[in-house]
Amino acid sequence: MPLIICGCTSSEERNTHRGCVKPRHEYVGAVLGEYEHNGGHDSDFYAVVWDEPTQSVTTKCWGTTSSWTYHNHCRVDATPEVIAKANASMRPRWTERLRARMEADARLVRVGRVVRSTTTRGKNAGLVGEVAWKGRDKIRSTRYHTYYRVGIDVDGTRRFMPVENVEVVEPAPVNEAELAQSVESAVRRDWPSQYRSFVYTAGAPLPQ
Ligand SMILES: [Zn+2]
Ligand SMILES: [Zn+2]
Incomplete structure (x- = not known):
């Protein structure tokens, strides 16, 4: 029925x-x-x-x-x-x-990834370096929203800036085998959990 x-x-x-x-x-x-x-x-x-x-x-x-x-x-x-x-x-x-x-995920700014400053003026313009630290921006964060800063190492000096002012240099391409495996495990689930997780992942925020 x-x-x-x-x-x-x-x-x-x-x-x-x-x-x-x-x-x-x-x-x-x-x-x-x-x-x-x-x-x-x-x-x-x-x-x-x-x-x-x-x-x-x-x-x-x-x-x-x-x-x-x-x-x-x-x-x-x-x-x-x-x-x-x-x-x-x-x-x-x-x-x-x-x-x-x-x-x-490949574009997420994380410790260990090489990033480039996207600002075009000021002392951080165009800087490129590896993210050595990422943490809460104590000055800008409120109880409603947490902002992050990164410290990147440039020529032996650590430079700090807002995380939204940097981008990952050459994000890793998608691993096709890993993708295929994730797709298979998604479709192998029973329908209610598969469908709900499909709906959920549509709006899920990415981890910082
Ligand atoms: Zn009736
Ligand atoms: Zn309801």
């Missing part, structure tokens, strides 16, 4: 004690998994589904404790064909996502 969504329009229909009299079936053969999202006071129930019109994996909220949804049900029922299509659609999405993360 798929998602069964109540089409009852009156309280009489809802209270027949015979179950739903106007059930609507959605995503037949296309429910990949389900999970519960716990909010502050309520829980929402989600299905991870294959959406044929858009040829993509998405989620559908089919029930919640915050309103009357007792006639709605969810049964994981994806066919092997649908699972194959879903897997085939997620692999390139993960590849793109994880490649972008690895590229961003």
Whole structure:
């Protein structure tokens, strides 16, 4: 069975004690998994589904404790064909996502990486050196936002500047074998955890 969504329009229909009299079936053969999202006071129930019109994996909220949804049900029922299509659609999405993360990671300013100052005037203009220290900017940081400074070694002298004023020189290219391995371990997970982690990594801030 798929998602069964109540089409009852009156309280009489809802209270027949015979179950739903106007059930609507959605995503037949296309429910990949389900999970519960716990909010502050309520829980929402989600299905991870294959959406044929858009040829993509998405989620559908089919029930919640915050309103009357007792006639709605969810049964994981994806066919092997649908699972194959879903897997085939997620692999390139993960590849793109994880490649972008690895590229961003290579550009992160870290101790040991060689960086270049991007300022065009003043005493730090154009300096190149290895990051020897990175730490909290005590002057600019507030309780809401932490700023960082780096100390880079240039000709035996340590020069300090805001981390946003430097960039990594020649960031390492993405290791394709490592990327392929990360993609495989992402798609091997069960659908609810795979989908949630896909959504989560979209907005996740990179570590400093
Ligand atoms: Zn109903
Ligand atoms: Zn919620």
